[in-house]
Amino acid sequence: MADTKREIERKFEFTKASAARRGVPDLTGTAAIAAVCDQGTVDLDAVYYDTPDQRLAADGLTLRRRTGGADEGWHLKLPVSPGVRDEVGAALSDTVPPSLAALVRSRVRHAGLQPQVRLVSSRRLSHLLDAGGALLAELSTDEVLAERGDTTAAWTEVEVELADGVDPALLDSVEKAFRKAGLRVSEAPSKLARALSETDAEPPARPEGGGPEGTTGAHVLTYLREQRDALIAQDPAVRRSLPDSVHQMRVASRRLRSAFKTYRKVLDQEVTDPIGEELRWLAAELGVDRDQEVLLERIQAHLGELPRPLVIGPVRSRLRVWNTTRRSGSRRRALAALDSPRYLALLDSLDALLEEPPLRKRAARPPEAVLPKAVLRDYSRLADRVDSALSLTEGEERDVALHNARKAAKRVRYAAESAEPVLGRPAKHLAKAAKKVQTLLGDHQDSVVAREALRGLGVQATGAGESAFTWGVLHGREEALAERRERELPAIWAKASDPALRSGLG
Structure with a gap:
């Protein structure tokens, strides 16, 4: 079973040989550090795997794969932000643990993992304690030897890693003390990155097609x-069940699909349409x-x-049973999709499109001449759908029309956001207006879905000899909410369709 911990750390290196000879300064009295407790020296032997x-x-x-130290075993480190990584660990074994292999599958695919670099380190460890003896951080001084084939490199590295819950401001105080003693923040984000740089094996740049800048x-x-x-x-985040990860992965897939449609006069649809359908499949499997969850x-x-x-x-017990039944197997379905050859083929297709893009003639023109027309074309589509929906009487047909208008509003929003780096504030304002329409219509559609679920719950309750009264009350409240949203739509749409919003696009 893989274990996960959040690492918040800062790495340092000596600026001069004289500073290295003096060693790491005593941090007692720095910020809340009341004592520095020596923990001895340990030898570490790590082999790094990559494609x-x-x-x-x-x-x-x-x-x-690391031996030595209290946490020997396999470790996968995933970047979160500068100086912050999630470390996912697994027990020591001869081969890459399946739990970790799954987390890198979206990147590795069929390439396979092989040993790339070996790092042998002698680590002197100290604990930085507060006045009450609680651990604030671990201070490590590593004498590192990197081996890549016949090439080697050696250096000294100092690392300060915060204990759980400690204010990151402590690292700023340590950095200030270290600078005075001749240490600076390391330019390399990890030991591996430095090892690759020192042995002339930095990762090659990704091929990027796309025509002239x-x-x-x-x-x-x-x-x-x-x-x-x-x-x-987002793939490893979904596999780890991190909050909002499924939503963010679906958003990325939807933005890709939307861009293929918005920029169909820039990219050949014969290439993008099949990929768009696969993105639709992925979003459905994840969703x-x-x-x-959203409905519950x-x-x-x-x-x-x-x-x-x-x-x-x-x-409430009826609701719990209903939810458990409907969610049974849904996570397995999502993970099965991520582990499927179809998903890996989709990722390969995206890479191929970006490396050798199927550009049409319009792609060679300046974006200022092309993007406004693309965004306005999506806006016209939205306007037609909203006008059509508003012309219908209340009922199922209108609900479907409003749902289609919501999807069109989302496409306008994505199109405007994608064009914002070029078109600036006009695109930003249109995106905000489209988002308001999308949000209102999204709440309306959620009400449609909720009413269908509540009707089913009422039927189940009646069949079990229970009162269906409460489900009926909730159904009525959802009907009232949907009616309010429909009454609000004309005013929201009037603002979103203001010609002034589009006048600055071109």
């Missing part, structure tokens, strides 16, 4: 790369559990707002 073209290193990930093609492909990278980065939260929130006399019968 032959160093895909993990290129994205800032490290995967190692300053063209529409270059702009669109930069946006697509950002979404491709976000999709891949089963997420959609149910909505029903629970509205149930909690009811006065106690209106809650009749075993309502």
Whole structure:
């Protein structure tokens, strides 16, 4: 079973040989550090694994098998932000543990993992304690020898890693004390990164097609790369069940699909349409559990707002059973999709498109001449759908039309956001207006879905001999909410369709 911990640390190196001879200064009295307790020296032997073209290193990930020390075993380090990484560990074994292999699958795919660098370190460890004897941080001084084939490199590195819950401001105080003693923050984010640099084996740059800088093609492909990278980065987060990870992965897939449609006159649809369909499949496979979670939260929130006399019968237990039944197997389905050859083929297709993009003639033009038309084309589509929905009477047909308008609003929002680096404030304002329309229509659609679920819960309750009264009350409240949203739409749309919002686009 893999264990995870959040690392907040800062690495330092000596600026001069004289400073290295003096060693690490005594940090007693620095900020809240009341004592420095020597923990002795330990020998560490780590072998770092990567693909032959160093895909993990290129994205800032490290995967190692280490012996020696209190936490020997396998460790995968995933970047969170500068100086912050999540370390996922697994027991020592001869081969890469399946739990860790799964977390890097979106990057490794069929390339395979091989030993790349060996780091042998002699580590002197000290504990930095506060006045009450509580651990604030670990201070490590490492004498490192890196081996890559016949090439070697050696250096001394100092690392301060915070204990859980300690204010990161402590690292700033330590850095200030270290600077005075001749140490500076290391330029390398990890030992592996420095080892690769010192042995002339830094990860190669990713191939990036897209035509000359300053063209529409270059702009669109930069946006697509950002979404491709976000999709891949969320993969291990989804596997680890991190909050909001499924949502963010679905957003990346939707943005890619939306961009393919918005920029269909920039990229060949014969290439992008099949990839878009695969992205639709992925979002659907990931969405089963997420959609149910959102639905449950909505029903629970509205149930909690009811006065106690209106809650009749075993309502909450019925809701728990219903939710458990609907979510059963949904996470397995999502993980099965991420482990499938179809998903890996989708990622390969995205890479191939970005490396050899199917650009059309319009891609060579300046983005200022192309992006406004693309965004306004999506806006016209939204306007048609909203006008069509507002012309219908209340009922199922109108609900479907409003849902289609919501999807069109989302596409306008994504298009405007993708164009914002070029078109500036006008695109930003249009994106905000489209988001308001999307949010209102999203709440309306959630009400449609909730009413269908509540009707089913009422039927189940009746079949079990329970009162269906509370489910009916909730259903009525959802109907009233949907009606309010429909009444609010004309005013929201009037602001979003103000010609002044579009006048600055071109």
